[in-house]
Amino acid sequence: MLTCKEASLLASKKLDKNLTLRERIEFSLHTAMCGLCRYYAKDLQALHRLMQKMAKRDNTGLIESTKLSEQARERIKQTMSKVLHPIDKS
Amino acid sequence: MTHELSPPEQWLQLYGDILYRYGMARVRDSEIAEDLVQETLLAALKAQANYAGQAAEQTWLIGILKHKIIDYFRKASREKVSEFDEQLLTDDNDDYFDQQGNWKVDLSIWSKPEKAMEQEEFIQVLQACINLLPERMAQLFVLREFEDMKSEEICEVMSITSLNNFWVMLSRVRVQLRHCLDINWINQ
Numbered sequence: 001m002l003t004c005k006e007a008s009l010l011a012s013k014k015l016d017k018n019l020t021l022r023e024r025i026e027f028s029l030h031t032a033m034c035g036l037c038r039y040y041a042k043d044l045q046a047l048h049r050l051m052q053k054m055a056k057r058d059n060t061g062l063i064e065s066t067k068l069s070e071q072a073r074e075r076i077k078q079t080m081s082k083v084l085h086p087i088d089k090s
Numbered sequence: 091m092t093h094e095l096s097p098p099e100q101w102l103q104l105y106g107d108i109l110y111r112y113g114m115a116r117v118r119d120s121e122i123a124e125d126l127v128q129e130t131l132l133a134a135l136k137a138q139a140n141y142a143g144q145a146a147e148q149t150w151l152i153g154i155l156k157h158k159i160i161d162y163f164r165k166a167s168r169e170k171v172s173e174f175d176e177q178l179l180t181d182d183n184d185d186y187f188d189q190q191g192n193w194k195v196d197l198s199i200w201s202k203p204e205k206a207m208e209q210e211e212f213i214q215v216l217q218a219c220i221n222l223l224p225e226r227m228a229q230l231f232v233l234r235e236f237e238d239m240k241s242e243e244i245c246e247v248m249s250i251t252s253l254n255n256f257w258v259m260l261s262r263v264r265v266q267l268r269h270c271l272d273i274n275w276i277n278q
Contacts, residue, residue, distance in 0.1 A: 003191025012261035036197050044264055050207050051235035068110045072124040076102055083135055
């Protein structure tokens, strides 16, 4: 019988790859008996799906107000124009 | 359908904030994210002749930025990481499990409905919880979840010595995040 710690590892791993047959059986046996790990696995899965959705939408939790600062924008602009107009020494 | 590039002078105006936001979500440091935007635009200048028009301009630029982010993580993983990993993996002082491997944390407010998780407030708490992770753990999590990189690739980029260590580290991040969400997000 797996410990909860071992089961938590499989709950995580199974989001990223197929478990081996042995791992699947051990995990099922454990979660059949252990409500906490059953919830834990369910929550991890929900979190995992949410992260994937966020990544896909490019909505990674940062609101529209996250913007380049004026200073950074100016700095990048100048660096760009040095490359774009190398002769212009102004 | 093929796409055409707009004049490079307009890139910063058009995509600066989008690239910055993309970078910030992954590196979570404004100075580094600013540098990454600049490096991306400069690399795009050099590469524009090779632009085949298969991807939309924005997708093309984000593709370049992704490479820059992974390079940054790779560089960050060159220093002192083996000590960090070793300590993490051999630490008997587990905050979440007792000696017998039973849950040690309070799991009373578990299981959030998935709908509720898409709320703005939840996502902000999630970002805050990711920010609280040790830098290396956050990087590992970001590469896995946001960049959808395979375990082997992440081990290579982050100099993780074995796949087994990778699974243990990833599981640790998730336990930690899950717990942080528990205590910081109150389901209304």
